[in-house]
Amino acid sequence: MVDKEMPSAHPVPVDDLTPLAQRAGARRCGGAPEGVAFVDGGGVTSARGFAAAGVHAGFRKNPERFDLALVAADEPCACAGTFTQNVFCAAPVTVSREHLDGVSYGIARAVVVNSGIANAATGERGLEAAREMARIAADAVGCPEQEVMVASTGVIGEHLPLDPFRTGVPAALEKLSREGGHDAARAIMTTDTHPKEAAATFSGDGVGYDGCTFTVGGMAKGSGMIMPNMATMISVITTDAPLSADALHTALVEAVNGSFNRVTVDSDTSTNDTCLMFASGAAAPAGAAPFAVGTPAYEAFLATLKAVCVNLARQMASDGEGATRLVTVNVTGAASAADADAAARTVANSPLVKTAVTGHDANWGRIAAAIGRSGAAFRQQDAAIDIMGLPVCRGGLTVPFDEDEALRRFEQDEIVLDIDLGAGDAAATMWTCDFSHDYITINGDYRT
């Protein structure tokens, strides 16, 4: 028996049943923009000037499992980072920030990442461990410790042992190679079911760097805790385009805001979230000027960086704990960008929407209730909703739809929810996953 809020079909007079995705001005995300070419099997070492390795250092008990990643540039290069804003930020976040803001502002040579222990909620002793972790890597690579970035992911509240670095970093240095990106991507995984890598290229032709092909590549771990607020996300991205640290930071912030920060709400605020980017300039002729913000070359780079970040973010969302589906929430017609963001986040974080996707339930009442309480300004009689391209709500009222067709469309790997608020021109997209029994099993198991 139908026993609670759930829309049922009743005919309403509707003029326009065009799917929202086909309306003029509808914004779509996810594909590669013109001029950006993804690299099959690409990753953090696709860009020239970088090498990487992943090894088992001993943070985890399973000797088959890599738990230490090292990514190193051939030469000191421009570096930028974005970090968690959580009050409970972890020691490696504090230390990486110090290094980036310190004497070697914006210049770095390497990043070392361990998985298994987050070095969070560990006080002064944790800070000292993070600094020692950087020193060990700096000694191995042969650079000042301020040129080494650090990141950790894993258990909160446990102290980070240093011996695994003392043996693991030299082992990683030994393995360091242009092919080592895949091992590094494996080494930073926690509950991820697979490594997340992406790379893409763009041409310098016509943007002042004729004959050059530039690459942006990266790796990410994440989605262990992709539910609202705690995707402990770590990403390392490299490019062989020439950029100053300042320009790199400007581009990274914009790209992260449009990708990793759009994977459910507050994914940017776990204890350990870190996104680091390095630019070697190795694909530019010696002495070439770095890309200045706003130039055609910079814009081409930014579009490629965004495409790589969105690709990694979508991989994170679809690999959420217990996820069976990637869920993309597109909001259009909002009165402001903030309203579009609020509506999309509220839908993407609604457990009722996420369980409806698991249940293949085209229950637009749950979506309506979510946008209605999101704080976004609109009138219910102007709202329209599509589920997987099927119009289910127009003018705030139910549109009859073919339930069998809806069930068929729910078989896709990606579930797209389109919402038009009919209140303006602003738009936003969020990525999330559904909410399955496995999520409860993974997160609700007895700790014993």
Place this chain on the structure above:
Amino acid sequence: MVDKEMPSAHPVPVDDLTPLAQRAGARRCGGAPEGVAFVDGGGVTSARGFAAAGVHAGFRKNPERFDLALVAADEPCACAGTFTQNVFCAAPVTVSREHLDGVSYGIARAVVVNSGIANAATGERGLEAAREMARIAADAVGCPEQEVMVASTGVIGEHLPLDPFRTGVPAALEKLSREGGHDAARAIMTTDTHPKEAAATFSGDGVGYDGCTFTVGGMAKGSGMIMPNMATMISVITTDAPLSADALHTALVEAVNGSFNRVTVDSDTSTNDTCLMFASGAAAPAGAAPFAVGTPAYEAFLATLKAVCVNLARQMASDGEGATRLVTVNVTGAASAADADAAARTVANSPLVKTAVTGHDANWGRIAAAIGRSGAAFRQQDAAIDIMGLPVCRGGLTVPFDEDEALRRFEQDEIVLDIDLGAGDAAATMWTCDFSHDYITINGDYRT
């Protein structure tokens, strides 16, 4: 294998392991305040001057299940209401607001509630149905239609049939009695597993009404969708104390803010949320002055009303879909009331915290991450956390605790999380439930 953010014990120097609940100034909620006596088996008809009934009218298919409740006052009396702020507000909410704000401002005689169909997202036709629902009840009770309040809960987007009111309201009128409160409480249930009722009395002695005993009683349905944002909550509360509509409204707003609005975030913003209160004055001598806001009599009334609302709110939280535990989140030491509220809501809405409770996992790292991203101002080195009275975090660091003892304490029906931010004197409490496999089953089942 421990594979993600989870605190592990390591000794840290800590001076004060007093449980937070025992610290001076710690605020506890839930118990009856001094002078308030709960009435065993009390409900919406415990106060004098009211009668109620619940019947099967035909909104649901199961003939054994009540689906129409009528609560009527013997005489027109003071009435106040609080309603959802969701943009997608349902037709009965619009109509009840119109009636309360209209010509009969603050005076009402009855409320009629149906379950099964929410009359939400139904446009103009829904508004007309809600008005007709009021007219049918007004004709039966013998009062102007503006003196009838209406509420609905159930399916969104389906039109409300009127025939069940035409037969059901007369049937309810026939059964109307002082004992009918329990049937009415059953009639408004949706996925609730049991009816929710509470009543309490306070004495007029010493507050200007010597010899009088006043009663506040109510019923509620709710927790079908108690997860963030959609507890479609309906409550009807009555009292035989004498109050003006304005004073009643002032008291109701304060009581609802401290109770129903503290059952997870946005529980006040579903499409149909409605809380109505009636004051008959029947327990005061004829001609007695109504309680004026701020007088001792008003304060005694307010304390009793709050106790009844908190009792109903806790019943709603513990009956959340698939809930195995009531979870109470107490935040103290916040820099402001807004910070306390933000921290408590963020913890109460964290799927990771809720699944940890299901799993009996004293995982304070998840609580720390939630308060850290809540926006509340504090320093991690000042934060303290207790789980079921066991200190697990002091000074932002892990405190060793007895894991077996923690597991034993998790067997209780109510799980209490105490958090002190160490940043000020403000406090807040939120009630929620855990997040179990049954929640996914209930909300994720195929709609077919």
